[in-house]
Amino acid sequence: MTGDLFANEPPRNLLPFDGQVLLLRGIMPDDDADRTFDRLLSGIVWQQETARMAGKEIPVPRLTAWFGEVAYRYSGVYHPASPFPAKVAPLRDLAENLAGTAFNTVLLNQYRDGRDSVSWHADDEDVLGENPVIASLSFGEERRFHLRHKKTGDRISIDLPHNSALIMGGETQHSWLHQLPKTAKQVGPRINLTFRNTSPESR
């Protein structure tokens, strides 16, 4: 018994228009969520990717990992298919159940502290198809997530707690950008898994 009067309410759409964003809390028992966080932090081979900006290779302000049943290209880098490891496979099953759709790729982000971030973007690559459903699982430190409408400038702010899932669907990626800004607060690491359904890319 959590004492939360609304614990069993269906989640409501957090966007006012042009898409659907749902936040689901407590997606697994707390012990499992804590264990999942520890296992991902220590058991995933985290990469420091770089992005080319004004002719220079700049380290992206977070660590990443990628797994998928199909090859994928992001930031111009070709990633051959790489099967889901045992630590991630059950999380895919959970994401599929929560979102009601199948996923064949996952991008993991580790935000080591408040200096790590992801800047404004939409997950609108052609290989994700029209109106993709994306399930984004959060473990570890709570961080704030922003959405900004591309035309109206409307802004939405959502705190993403440990052991939660953010499901984005409908027109969200056409109409809205999202970011996870840096914070001046002293914060510990956060891990995010972004499950997607991607069409295969050829080299």
Ligand SMILES: O=C(O)CCC(=O)C(=O)O
């Ligand atoms: O960390 C997050 O919650 C968002 C990550 C994200 O937007 C992405 O990987 O495309």
Ligand SMILES: [Fe+2]
């Ligand atoms: Fe994204």
